[in-house]
Amino acid sequence: MIRVENLHKSFGDEEILKGITTTFEKGKTNLIIGQSGSGKTVFLKCLLGLFDAEKGEIYYGEKAINDMDDDEKKELREHMGMVFQGGALFDSMTVEENVMFPLRMFTKKKKDEMLHRVNEVLDRVNLVNANKKYPSEISGGMQKRVAIARAIVNYPRFLFCDEPNSGLDPKTAILIDNLIQEITREYDITTVVNTHDMNSVMEIGEKIIFLQKGTLAWQGDNSQIFKTDNKDVTDFVYSSDLFKKIRDIQNLED
Template structure:
């Protein structure tokens, strides 16, 4: 679990995060949504420790980040997995080498154990035969699966995903969403996903935090988002005709 209390962050005169408080629960897919410029990326990077907030607390399983010494912070980072927007695979490494990279960085396992662990997670993301291929030789959807395998190879407690569906066709995006959701449940990870994809919200949004201009405007579940009267949320969520129809169907069904 990650608890955020009154988080503020500015860059010069730009006041980006304005007192955000929320809780991200373990074993659930927690989504951060909002328009461009809402503060989503700065919020995510603050959770990762890449940005230092001006004020507030980030508490990882009961331990405030700023109360940790250097060794504890290093240990925390080793418990974090990250799926980047563009997959961020190393072009010169094979799939297997990409997945083993965190093991080489953060563990002292012998090579045969690293290969065994890489093989296990590649099978878990349904890539049993891609070990010796290079990123350029596999599809975008397969690259995302490799990125997920790399993110979980060190058995993280926290999984962060930045726009994991970016550049994928709708069917592949759903597969990636479901895979992240399954892994979150299976390994009881605290998963936080930064996304603008409303299909992801409807598919796996167990906890949704909606940001607007650096403020937490609303939070709830994928079911509660249909019920809200918050105008900022409804304008964002139902900006497309498809979701307007989905909401109307939901309202009629409930009535």
Template sequence: MIKVEDVHKSFGSEEILKGISTTFEKGKTNLIIGQSGSGKTVMLKCLIGLFRPEEGRIYYEDKAIQDMDEEEQRELREQIGMLFQGGALFDSMTIEENVMFPLRMFTKQKKADMLARVNEVLKRVDLENVNKKFPAQISGGMQKRVSIARAIVNKPKFLFCDEPNSGLDPRTATLIDNLIQEITHENDITTVVVTHDMNSVMEIGENIVLLKKGKLAWQGDKEDIFKTDNKDVVNFVYSSDLFKKIRNVQLKEE
């Protein structure tokens, strides 16, 4: 679990996060949604420690990042997996080398043990026999699955995903969503996904945090999102491509 208490973050005179308090639950896919400029990316960077809030506290389980010494922060970094928006694979490394990278960085395992773990996670994301290929030799969807394998190779307690469906076709995007959720449940991970994609919200939104202009506007799950009369939720849903498609189908049926 990750608990956020009254977090404020500014850049110069501009306040981006304005007193956000929320909880991201263990064993669930927690989504941060909102329009561009709502503070989603800044919130994510505060959660993973890239930005330090001027006010407020962020707790990983029962310890605030602000209270951790250097060794505790290093240990926390080892427990975090990160899925970047563009995949962020190293072009000059093979798939095997890319996935092994966190193990080389954070562990002192023998090469054989690292390779066994690499093969295990590649199999989990349905990518076998691609070890010696380079990222440019596989599709965008396969690259994203490699990125997921790399993010979980160190058996993280916390998984962060920044726009994981960016650039993917709808079918592949759904497969990636479902894979992230399955891995979250299987390993009881606290997963936080930043997205603007309503398809993802409806697929895997077990705990949804809606930000608007740096404030928490609403929190609920995918079952609640079409039932609430919260104006900010309604505006976000109605502006989505998914809703427009659903509404067009309804109009044709009428």
């Protein structure tokens, strides 16, 4: 579990995060949502340790990042998996080499041990026999699955996904959502997904936090989000592309 207490982050005179307190639960898909400029990306980067907050604490288990020494922070990073918005695969590396990269960086496994693990995770994301292909030779959806395989290859305790459905068609996006949720449950890890996609909210939003201008304006799950009387949340939900399409269909039927 990740616990956040009274987190503040500023750039110059502009305060981006204004005292966020929440938890991200183990074994669940935890979503961060909100309008552009709400602080989602800054919050995610604070969780990853890429930004240092001026005030507040982030606890991984029982220990705050601020109380960790360099060795403890390094060990924590080794237990993190990250799926970047664009996949961030290395174009000059094959699928196999991309997925093996964290093992080369963080472990001292032998080549055959690394290859065995790479094949395990590629099989898990349904990419058997894709080892020798390059990112340019596979589809966008396949690239995202490679990115997920790379993120989980080193048995992470924490998985972070930044807009994992960006650039994907709706059908493929749902497949990626379901894969993230399945892996979260199978590995019993703490997964945090930064997204603006209401399809993701409906599919895998087991814990949702809604940011509004740097504050935690609402939190709940995907069944509660449609019942809230929080106007900022309902404006966000019903202004999404998904609900615009639903309204268009209803208008046509009328």
